[in-house]
Amino acid sequence: MNTNSSNIMALAPNTSTKRETVCIFGTGDFGRALGHKMIQSGYPVVYGSRSTQISNLIPKDAEVLSHAEAAQKAAIIIIAIQRQHYNFLTPLAEILRGKVVVDISNNLKLNQYPESNAEYLAQLLPGAKVVKAFNTVSAWALQSGALDASRQVFVCGDDVEAKQMVMNIVRALGLTPLDQGSLLAAQGIENYPLQLFPMWKFPMFLSLGLTAFFFFYCLALDIIYTYIYEKNNFSFFIAITIPNRICPVMALILLALVYLPGVLAAIIQLYRGTKYRRFPDWLDKWMLCRKQLGLIALAFASLHAVFTLVSPMRSFVRWRTSKGIISQALNNKTEPLDTTNAWLSDSYLALGILGFFFFVLVGITSLPSVSNSVNWREFRFVQSKLGYLTLILCTAHTLVYGGKWFLSPSAYRWYLPNIYMLSLVVPCIVLVVKFVLVFPCIDKPLTQIRQGWERNPKYSE
Amino acid sequence: MNTNSSNIMALAPNTSTKRETVCIFGTGDFGRALGHKMIQSGYPVVYGSRSTQISNLIPKDAEVLSHAEAAQKAAIIIIAIQRQHYNFLTPLAEILRGKVVVDISNNLKLNQYPESNAEYLAQLLPGAKVVKAFNTVSAWALQSGALDASRQVFVCGDDVEAKQMVMNIVRALGLTPLDQGSLLAAQGIENYPLQLFPMWKFPMFLSLGLTAFFFFYCLALDIIYTYIYEKNNFSFFIAITIPNRICPVMALILLALVYLPGVLAAIIQLYRGTKYRRFPDWLDKWMLCRKQLGLIALAFASLHAVFTLVSPMRSFVRWRTSKGIISQALNNKTEPLDTTNAWLSDSYLALGILGFFFFVLVGITSLPSVSNSVNWREFRFVQSKLGYLTLILCTAHTLVYGGKWFLSPSAYRWYLPNIYMLSLVVPCIVLVVKFVLVFPCIDKPLTQIRQGWERNPKYSE
């Protein structure tokens, strides 16, 4: 650490710096890391600590004083102390009056306390201008400079100028401040680093549940049924055959579920004759996780593609192929080319390839940097037009692939339909309703409603 | 909506806010959405409206006054009204004198009016400081917070301070302002949200045209010719065989077209002996859409890869394979391994894989966030060096694949060359000229010219 501080110092300005002194309360891990980074960016740093004995872990150019002395030297005081020790600040309230006090604390659990740490601090120090910031940055990242993950620093506070001062420091450290409004936003900011893909939770559980259901459904129909009635042990189907049956089904259903809420919303708006009433909560939530549903669908589709492509390499498939060829050879005959079969096989492959291609295109525009560089018209064109094209192609791919089995009794083992038939239910409903909705006689009133027209204006009063 | 406004309010600051009041003229969809978002970010909002009757759609904390009263309360007035109603503002010109007036309007068509809406507004209100902003943001995105697409807000105006005030509001709403200069840029800003991939238009039309041409070319040679002269119905080739013949041809030609303008520019500069004369317009335009051409080429290459990989699963291919094996079996003989054939087959596959691999690498660096994190030297290394390597590998892949057919008369149906021969014309020209250009005796004067040297200095005067 010592050898390192010298080359950090090399970056510090030595002349005519006008940056204001920053005071840091607390010499823990994060306090030290922040101090190092600030000195590097040209800020004089003074530490407030219980013991003013200088530890060699503290940046060399920083002063260490008592809390009261340190606070008097700076206009900005960063509290790098855990919430449970905040009450030691109460005696310092008078010294901190009018100063900018920055709360950088995090909790261990979501909504651990009734009020956010920053609001609690503001209650303890009524005269101070409390700003919440820096809680999303890790000490390790600050120290190593390896800011691979987010450089975003959420900032909130009731005093606009205090917030501006903190945001200038954030910018000077090479990070990106994001103004989140008043101190009431602190709860959300403190919860942010504790979140683990909150938007993905529902889509993930839904897909895991559906996957488990389809897995046991296939297990019953493909392995157990075959074992009981045909005495064949096809247990190795668990590795590839069944996953490759589940993946396309999941991809198609999830893709259809992306477009179902839009269709439902249109029906609700048409029925109510106004857009000024809120949708049911479940529909709102559904609409906000469409992107996640779509990306999980794309993941399943990709797995389906790879599982399909490896099939010629499978021991079972090679055995089946050679068995077929040998039996033809032993019977001394060659089957002629079945053109209908060739058409069906080639067209479901081609439909699948095109569907997957457009699916990947739509997926690429979901990358933050790509969606950020297109305008709204382009974004909607890709997400809606290309998305529906994908859904149509994938549904057609499934229909052409399995169409012949709809009427075949052997497809209904234990009187249950094959899962690819189940997979077609939702997409077909979505496509049929959407097809009805684009008819001019229905599309026109819907467009009017979406532009603000109301069939029954009393609703909105 | 009502239940929603309460939790929006929860985010509004309740103490010591110093944000200036903002006035919004117009209580339509966008005016309301903007008002909501501004209150959420701590701005007091006052609406100017014809009827001051308070609708429950308007944010609860906003005042609704007459236009004149509302305008007097704020330094910034946002005009959320359509252009055709702007003339009602003329009587207010005196009140708006010296104020910042923000034009957020959009048109329905590109270049709908001779002058931009913002310039028209500036003519109507000669004393006001007109700023164009917010037109690229959708009301729905503001309301739902689902800013998946661009957070960029283009801002322009003649008064620097007025622009700065508006940009501060933009930042406070969590959006990214982009200063576009004076009000003369408003026309471009108003056209921006109406654009649908303008840079992609020419490359798309070019590839559609070429694809259609090659499709009919293949249809004639592969299906109609075979049907007439060999009595075989290979109509199912339309699904996979022909697309997989067109895709690699298109990918190779478009990739070569990415590098052709650079080579042409070098020849023009060498011929003129100076870099200070503009290239012909078509060359300038061509150079600006190279990235798009390259990405379309990559799309065709990807399709070619997948179409090729599915081939062992095709009914036709399986029939052809088993036919070959059965005829060998019936003749009681096994053909020995043809090492030359194995070499050819393996090397064109390996060349294709490597070419595709580098093509994808170059494609990944075209992602905005990746190209933003490399410096110019690295960007040029990838786009030029790796790009040429891709072109060389793909051309070699095609040559090895089809080389044996160049001299075979059966490849010339109706005396027409096979399309893979056509596909080699442009890439070979580009590679040969590039090869000549890297010779020191030609590279040296070219480098000098590009550093500003002129063979004939009178040209530049």
Place this chain on the structure above:
Amino acid sequence: MNTNSSNIMALAPNTSTKRETVCIFGTGDFGRALGHKMIQSGYPVVYGSRSTQISNLIPKDAEVLSHAEAAQKAAIIIIAIQRQHYNFLTPLAEILRGKVVVDISNNLKLNQYPESNAEYLAQLLPGAKVVKAFNTVSAWALQSGALDASRQVFVCGDDVEAKQMVMNIVRALGLTPLDQGSLLAAQGIENYPLQLFPMWKFPMFLSLGLTAFFFFYCLALDIIYTYIYEKNNFSFFIAITIPNRICPVMALILLALVYLPGVLAAIIQLYRGTKYRRFPDWLDKWMLCRKQLGLIALAFASLHAVFTLVSPMRSFVRWRTSKGIISQALNNKTEPLDTTNAWLSDSYLALGILGFFFFVLVGITSLPSVSNSVNWREFRFVQSKLGYLTLILCTAHTLVYGGKWFLSPSAYRWYLPNIYMLSLVVPCIVLVVKFVLVFPCIDKPLTQIRQGWERNPKYSE
């Protein structure tokens, strides 16, 4: 150029602009491009030049004066001149006193001069406020507006206000300023545009070295050994078979090398009982290039996937398959399905597919825009949890694939192990050590140490 300047003019503000005049010394390529862009953004520009004769290459609205006259007209002077001519500025030192002088120069080599150009300029002009900026932008990009690569402009300087003024100009030109601290950072900023993927150098050399080693190893065992002892000429294995043997080995080893330093660091911390001592230098460097190692491993894994998928299309594989089928047919027998074989074949394929799938997921989160939009907890979840899952799946894939050969003597040609056995060494070590480290009795002290606890506190004094 001339025809172009008129439409650039169209964008210039014509009224009430308050932007300060900028002076540019030097009328070379970059000086002109910068001037054009500044006029476009509303800055009055005055050129300082030896000959005040107006060239038609200089933007029409710019004045051209002598150096002294030009400098007096502006508060900011941009030095668009090469370092070797800086000494002509010495007589102007008095005029430049107190002014902001912007150094935009670049060198031809890394660390070409003992001190950076900007520091040298500051020594020549002791009274001027020297700011380093704009050196990362190319003249061509400024002129054409095709800022595909980085829009980032690194800015450094000792005077905070001067730096702020320059950063405002940078923002107005549509670029993103990044404050890098004091003028001592200029050396790094001047080196930046000369770098060519510095973080990739070690991982690239390591993988090239390993690849070469494994290539000759395979060449010896697979081609030369076969040629000598079995008289078979399998030289065509060089094209696909050997690359497809090297790629998975490289992918697995490099992936394991991504996780090895983390495991080593944990052992070192446990041994020392503190986290407050620096790791050896090689370990620090290794840790900082883990992302690059992982991405190269992903590239090898992708190549392995494609090489494997094309195998049914290879002439050699088709010959081998038909030979097997024909020999069965001629012997008049059909081999029954070997269920164990089917299980092995399907499970190593499935493990490989899943491993590759999670590998790609981890790779996608390495895209700057994706990693920027997740918080630290999410980033670590993906990079560590999913990363280890990938390593486990890929190791299992290799074990299942080649497990049967470990005990077979034919796998040890010339008493050397097959390379897939070599590839398992590092991953197995990493997984075993990691498995030990997650045991509570070891994990608990490690977590304490990482939270700042020290077994032997005297170490840190």
